[in-house]
Amino acid sequence: MVRELKEVQGIIIKRQKYKEADLLAKVFTKNDGIITMIVRGALRPKSRLGAATMIFSYGTYVINTSGHGLSMLRTYKEVKQFDNLYQDMTKNAYASFIFDLIDHAFIEYQSLGKYFDLGEFAVRKINEGVDPEMITQIVQMQLLEAYGVKPELEKCVICGKTKGIFDYSIKLGGIICSDHFYQENNRLHLKPKETAILRTIGLLPIERLGNISISEDSKKATRDAIDRIYRQTVDLNLKTKKFLDELKLF
Template identity: 70%
Template sequence: MARELKEVQGIIFKRQKFHEADLLAKIVTQKNGIITMIARGALRPKSKLGASLLNFSFGTYVIYSSGQGLSNLRTYKNVKQFDGIFNDLTKNAYASFILDLADHAFIEYQNIGKYYDLLFYALQKIDAGTDPEMITQMVQMQLLAAYGVAPELRHCVICGKEQGEFDYSIKQGGILCSQHFYVDSARLHLLPKETAVLRTIALLPFERLGTVKINSATKKATRKAIDRIYQETIDLNLKTKKFLDELNLSM
């Protein structure tokens, strides 16, 4: 496939040294999905490319690409950075996990559509100081669909009831109303308000991310619930998640 010069808009989220002076960087883009770029000579003192590839930088990158494999970074325009995330360990940990989660949900060059907006908005909110734990839980719940395991949260999976008390069933793939709790003895046994939070953050338009405020006990319960949902349906083993968990334990 022929290489062509193209401009992509996106967010840098991983980088590593490649050979003596080159850099490999991953970027999540609006229209071209996740791309791995090679920046030749980016680590040389006089190169300007390296500064544009710091994690949580975003802007326009001009690349040679064939739509598969490595793309070559030629230059960049209007690159800025989420400084609040870059300079804060906790924000950095949450943002890294969010982008790592997205990286595992899609193959390279796959158009990720609305999920780019979700990710960008989430980073904006974390950068600005909105509770990163709550933002991360929202992204986790909304990314389940990208993994092909979107739960049914609008109504009971058995009878379709939309109002009342509910619990979450991993086995049934969604919520159960109180009349059908007996269907799954291994349901998560959440309090009604905890299930309500899971429903809200999964169904909330991303433009309203950060508007949900809950107490620390509920937030801890929903975090444990989401962790179980991911473990039992997707079974990822991400270093960014392990680091985030360690960070939370030490706080």
């Protein structure tokens, strides 16, 4: 198996003890996907590699890799950190859940493409102080496609109508207009404004995101709706989500 030295740019999204003083660290990259690196001696006092692979560090990592399995971290360049994510438990919890959600949608070394941009932009916004719950809801809605569950949000899944009053049907995989509410007893029974929020956050390119101002009631309704969509279509059981629930954030 041929191994090579390679530079990858990315964000450290997870780390765990490996052997004695060593760590396994996952780095989130755009072109090379999610890579697990062995970090030798990372747990030793004053280890530079350990400091460079703290959670939510980002920069350039030089790895010895074969393109599968575990890679070896050799050195690093220009590593910085999302300090607010690291220091704030709430922001940390949301960012950890976002990365966990993306991590479970892809196999290692699979190119993330637009989902790298989605994840990076999301954690930058959370680090800057933008409402982490709404950023997380945006990621959840836009990541459904990566799980093979792309909801129809532009038009009624039954008749194609694009304007009017809409609700969401998990069974039918998208929005339905009020002309067909009587046909779908299992729709989510969202208020028109709440369905509009789901449509917006599912379709809006995240780089066009402006100021977010949504009432707590609407936010809770969309949160519950997204949770139901995931439970019934993706069925994940993530520890990071449980932690958010325990914090009463979700």
